[in-house]
Amino acid sequence: MSRLRFRISMSLDGFSAGAEQSRKDPLGIGGERLHEWVVSLAAWRAPHGLEGGEVNQSSRVLEEELANIGATIMGRNMFGGHPGPWSSSQPWKGWWGDNPPFHHPVFVLTHHPRPPLVLEGGTTFTFVTDGIAAALELARSSAGGRDIALAGGADIARQYLSAGLVDEMELHVAPILLGKGERLFDGVADLHGLRLVRTVAAPDVIHLKFRGS
Amino acid sequence: MSRLRFRISMSLDGFSAGAEQSRKDPLGIGGERLHEWVVSLAAWRAPHGLEGGEVNQSSRVLEEELANIGATIMGRNMFGGHPGPWSSSQPWKGWWGDNPPFHHPVFVLTHHPRPPLVLEGGTTFTFVTDGIAAALELARSSAGGRDIALAGGADIARQYLSAGLVDEMELHVAPILLGKGERLFDGVADLHGLRLVRTVAAPDVIHLKFRGS
Numbered sequence: 001m002s003r004l005r006f007r008i009s010m011s012l013d014g015f016s017a018g019a020e021q022s023r024k025d026p027l028g029i030g031g032e033r034l035h036e037w038v039v040s041l042a043a044w045r046a047p048h049g050l051e052g053g054e055v056n057q058s059s060r061v062l063e064e065e066l067a068n069i070g071a072t073i074m075g076r077n078m079f080g081g082h083p084g085p086w087s088s089s090q091p092w093k094g095w096w097g098d099n100p101p102f103h104h105p106v107f108v109l110t111h112h113p114r115p116p117l118v119l120e121g122g123t124t125f126t127f128v129t130d131g132i133a134a135a136l137e138l139a140r141s142s143a144g145g146r147d148i149a150l151a152g153g154a155d156i157a158r159q160y161l162s163a164g165l166v167d168e169m170e171l172h173v174a175p176i177l178l179g180k181g182e183r184l185f186d187g188v189a190d191l192h193g194l195r196l197v198r199t200v201a202a203p204d205v206i207h208l209k210f211r212g213s
Numbered sequence: 214m215s216r217l218r219f220r221i222s223m224s225l226d227g228f229s230a231g232a233e234q235s236r237k238d239p240l241g242i243g244g245e246r247l248h249e250w251v252v253s254l255a256a257w258r259a260p261h262g263l264e265g266g267e268v269n270q271s272s273r274v275l276e277e278e279l280a281n282i283g284a285t286i287m288g289r290n291m292f293g294g295h296p297g298p299w300s301s302s303q304p305w306k307g308w309w310g311d312n313p314p315f316h317h318p319v320f321v322l323t324h325h326p327r328p329p330l331v332l333e334g335g336t337t338f339t340f341v342t343d344g345i346a347a348a349l350e351l352a353r354s355s356a357g358g359r360d361i362a363l364a365g366g367a368d369i370a371r372q373y374l375s376a377g378l379v380d381e382m383e384l385h386v387a388p389i390l391l392g393k394g395e396r397l398f399d400g401v402a403d404l405h406g407l408r409l410v411r412t413v414a415a416p417d418v419i420h421l422k423f424r425g426s
Contacts, residue, residue: 179402189392
């Protein structure tokens with residue numbers, strides 16, 4: 001069966017985004033420091049249409065992460081656009097342009113209904129208004145037996161974690177402090193059986209993989 | 214020159230002690246889970262007078278940590294005893310019995326003066342009432358050129374970290390959530406140049422060593 005695989009970057013002090021997130025600054029103050037390890041990788045740059053990049057210990061972690069994914073679930077904040085009902089005159093199409101790097105069905109959790117958005121390269125965004133279990137069911141039925149990526153943000157991740165629905169979690173721990181921001185595990189006091197199964201040390205990040213029993 | 218070396222165990226969600234710490238429960242609720250990795254080690258059990266124990270990837274980390282230490286600094290809470298002025302009738306002598314496992318001078322930061330306490334095996338406790346810089350100076354002058362261990366607790370550690378006085382930090386990250394408790398880095402937003410220099414992955418803990426430039 002398709003497994004739900006969650007991955008996120010986190011600072012040493014537990015923040016997965018900086019303070020004062022906004023549409024202009026979706027990662028919050030200092031939040032881009034959580035992602036420096038990944039944007040420098042060739043394995044990340046290529047699917048985002050960028051040249052060059054490094055190959056290091058993190059490369060195989062990222063390749064592993066991107067492999068065998070048949071669907072993605074994300075929250076409304078991660079998809080972006082103004083909060084509240086969707087604008088029909090200038091509909092927000094996500095951060096990723098006309099040919100997003102997913103190339104599979106993406107399910108966006110939102111409180112506001114919207115018809116599906118079909119973009120180039122096999123990426124469709126389907127907007128789900130009836131909660132995390134419904135989104136997971138839809139993702140399962142469209143993943144073609146492959147796994148489902150839980151892309152975040154932290155709020156959605158906490159809901160899936162608290163419900164015990166996450167089968168695998170990859171934490172990319174950046175060895176920095178943010179001091180303020182969104183705490184990944186706020187209110188989550190139990191990993192629901194997720195256990196550390198693999199650690200990869202890169203110079204600028206530690207990759208911790210957890211798996212359910 | 215003697216370096217100030219800080220070491221502490223922390224949960225994945227950033228807690229170095231559980232909630233509701235008390236004299237009866239100094240680690241707080243669930244706090245003992247942060248230390249399971251170390252109490253199982255032969256290298257920890259021997260100096261504490263206990264038999265048996267494991268040898269694994271954590272053993273050399275602990276041996277490294279204990280090596281070349283000429284003095285220790287700790288906070289009043291870590292030393293223990295009722296808060297407030299010291300009782301002269303039944304003076305608290307620490308948690309470690311008549312022959313504590315330090316075998317070198319220990320400096321206890323406190324607001325309440327008290328004469329030094331000389332115990333067996335070379336351990337003396339000196340009570341310092343004039344702050345972290347004074348304690349560090351005293352420790353340096355008595356460490357015989359070896360390093361100084363900053364034993365904690367978290368409150369004292371935060372003071373030294375915030376003042377940029379820590380030369381080395383070893384974080385033992387337990388891959389668990391506590392949900393509540395004392396946040397190690399609360400109010401500390403800057404590592405003052407401490408950078409990740411070494412990661413050791415053990416099955417039940419990840420050891421992250423940071424060093425100043």
